[in-house]
Structure formats: structure tokens, C-alpha cells
Amino acid sequence: MSGAERFVAQPDTDLERASNGYLMSLVVLMAGLPLPVINLLATLFFFIANRKSNYFVRWHCMQALLAQFSLFLMNSAGLYWSLSIIFGDKSVSNAYIAYIITIVLFNAVEFFAFMYTAIVVRQGKHVEWFVYGSFANVLCRP
Amino acid sequence: MLSGLFTVHLLTYYAAPDMKKAFAQLTFLVMLFFSAWFLLSKVDFMKLLNVEHYSKSTEQKLGELIYESISETQTVETDSASLAKLDEIKVTICSKNSLDTAGIKIHLIKSKEVNAFALPNGHLVVYTGLIDDCESAEELSGVLGHEMAHIEHHHVMKKLVKEVGLSALMVVTGGNGGGQVVKQLVKLLSSTAYDRKLETDADMTSVDYLCNANIDPEPFANFLYRLESEVEKGAPKEIYWISTHPESEKRAQEIVKYIKTKKVVKRPLMLTADWEAFKNGVKDL
Numbered sequence: 133m134s135g136a137e138r139f140v141a142q143p144d145t146d147l148e149r150a151s152n153g154y155l156m157s158l159v160v161l162m163a164g165l166p167l168p169v170i171n172l173l174a175t176l177f178f179f180i181a182n183r184k185s186n187y188f189v190r191w192h193c194m195q196a197l198l199a200q201f202s203l204f205l206m207n208s209a210g211l212y213w214s215l216s217i218i219f220g221d222k223s224v225s226n227a228y229i230a231y232i233i234t235i236v237l238f239n240a241v242e243f244f245a246f247m248y249t250a251i252v253v254r255q256g257k258h259v260e261w262f263v264y265g266s267f268a269n270v271l272c273r274p
Numbered sequence: 275m276l277s278g279l280f281t282v283h284l285l286t287y288y289a290a291p292d293m294k295k296a297f298a299q300l301t302f303l304v305m306l307f308f309s310a311w312f313l314l315s316k317v318d319f320m321k322l323l324n325v326e327h328y329s330k331s332t333e334q335k336l337g338e339l340i341y342e343s344i345s346e347t348q349t350v351e352t353d354s355a356s357l358a359k360l361d362e363i364k365v366t367i368c369s370k371n372s373l374d375t376a377g378i379k380i381h382l383i384k385s386k387e388v389n390a391f392a393l394p395n396g397h398l399v400v401y402t403g404l405i406d407d408c409e410s411a412e413e414l415s416g417v418l419g420h421e422m423a424h425i426e427h428h429h430v431m432k433k434l435v436k437e438v439g440l441s442a443l444m445v446v447t448g449g450n451g452g453g454q455v456v457k458q459l460v461k462l463l464s465s466t467a468y469d470r471k472l473e474t475d476a477d478m479t480s481v482d483y484l485c486n487a488n489i490d491p492e493p494f495a496n497f498l499y500r501l502e503s504e505v506e507k508g509a510p511k512e513i514y515w516i517s518t519h520p521e522s523e524k525r526a527q528e529i530v531k532y533i534k535t536k537k538v539v540k541r542p543l544m545l546t547a548d549w550e551a552f553k554n555g556v557k558d559l
Contacts, residue, residue: 230314266296
């Protein structure tokens, strides 16, 4: 059994909880933009809170958590670089501006992906992302 | 990066098909991220967004405002002979270190304070008290080199942005800042220290400048030792340079250690008689 077959006919409450995993990330993403670790922690707590839920909910919380983790790494490096410019001896350069644009692009893509997935999962459809979906399959067992 | 990819490749080779697929996709995503960053960094954003122009014009306006405030409240010396001697030291250091001579503007202020400090846009303020306290032209050139390093390495603007904030500086240069803020900036630059890291950077750069210009850097370290001992003996409050440059003894030791790694061809910067005449001239101002 693989892919969407494992996720058919979920109860309504589970659909809502799985969808909330993405909504949670979205809300915290907006609230904790300057501090990337807040997003990761919030998603991690949500994952822990749902670790005894059924496979469908756990799988989607895992996918959201993995996506947040990659954003956390990118954004933390961006934050560290920005702080080094403001408080340290580094200065603004083309590489820095390019990095900020790159992480903004990746954040934007993930933001819309989170939004789309939250809506679609709520309707009972299974969405498996590139990279994160594959890792969720490996890390999250039925 | 290559070793990382190699590790990923090994992991995907030996792992289960699911894991293999996940790592292959991760490798693709990581490569996509770095490719996007690499391609974007080829765009000259600094020119496109006029970053250098805006930061230069902000620095220029700030420099003018701060120097104007100093010249309104303190006595700026215009004695051509003294200024010519200071310029002579500046030109010697600049020419041997490929620095823009016109970019550094030295101003002499009549004051008993043993102090010198850099302002935005290359203004360098030297108090007559500092010249009076120096025992040789080499000591003075060490201090000047230190302040020139702050200018060349953009430490001044970094300090202002860190302490005051970029938005506040923009407001000041936009004409809405008022004299009080500018006075605060003068106080900040003339009587507070830079980060220890920036101070060390300025010290070592000064030694480099002096060595390249065949000026003996040891008197610069001696100057720091002397100031420290004067403070320990209960020196008068006029010694401002020491309050803005704490831990002078430690810094002097680091300078001496650094000098040992350099090859220095020492040539006298000024004849003793010329130095004495210069000092007396400054004292009589």
C-alpha cells in the first residue's frame, strides 16, 4: 500500500487536525518571521501533541515539520548574516542580497504550498510534497 | 559541498528505495537552492538598488552635519604651518598604502583633551592636546593611522548604525533631526569606544600602514603603554583617547607581538628639531 491509498476515508476531525498542522505553521510563520526558531518550535509542539493520533494526522504533521525545518535552516543563516551586517564587521554585498531574495522565494513557495495543502487536506485529499513527502514516508510508519 | 553530495550519494545507494528517493530529491532541492543563490548573486544588486550611492550620500551628509556641530562649539585651528605638518604625515601614510589622500580630511581643534577621532565621510579630528602629549611624530602617526583605519574600514558608520540605528540616521540626514541629535552623535564618536574587535582591527591596520610607510610602529605601542600608566597614576580627565580606547596595555602588547611578525625599515618621519618646532607651534596656538 503506498501513496494516496493509505489516506482514504478519514474522519472529519482527523482531516481538520491534519489541516491545522499546516495552518499552525502559516500563522506562526507570519508571527515569528524575524525569529525562525519560533516556527519550528510551534510545528514541533504540534507534532508532539499529535504523535498518538492516527497515521494520516501524524504523516501530515511530519511533512509540515520537515518543511519548517528546512525553512529554519535557511532563515537562521539569513538572520545570522543580517545581524553580522548590523552589529558586526560584515557589509551588504551582492551575495547577501541574492541570499535574501533566494530565501524569500523559497519561503514564498512554501507559504503558498502550506496554504494550498491546508485547504486540500481539509477536503480529504492527500498531498505529498516533493522531498518532504518522501522523507515523511520514510520517517512516519503506519 | 562535494563531500556532502558524495555522502548523500552513498546513503542513497545503500538505503531502502524510499530513502534513496528522498535523498535524491533532497540533493536536487539543495542544488536548486544553491543554483538560485549563485545565479542571483551574479546580478549587481548594489548598483541596481543604488545601495552604495545611498549609503555614501547618507555618510556625506552626516559627516558635514557632525563636523559643522563641532566647529560651532569648538575652536577649529586654521594655522597653516601646523595643518601642513599634519597633512604631511597623512600624505606619507596614504601614498604608501594606496589610500585616497583627498578622502581623509584632518581638522585641528584647540583643546587640552588628549583625543583624536574619526567622523563619517573621512573627517578626522585631532585635538592639540594629543599632539602635546605625543613624544614623537611616530607616536602621533600611530594614532592617526589608527583613526584612518577606522575610516577606511567603515567602522564609523557601523558604530553609528549599531548605536543609533539606520532609520534614526536617515531622519537626521533628512533634515528633521535637530541639533540635539547631532550633538549626541558627536559625543558618541568622540567619547565612546568601538567594539574590541574593531579596535584591534584598527590597531593592526595602523601598524601595517606605518610599516608600509617605513615609519617605526613601536612608538605607537609605547604611546598606549604610557597613556595606561598615566591613567593608573591618576591622570587628568583630559586624556579622552584612553577612555575611548580601553585596555590599552593589552592592546599595546598585541601590537608589539604583531610588530615582531613584520619587517620594518625604520626611517625618521621628522627631524627632532622639526617635531619640537611643530609641537611648540601647536602649543602657541
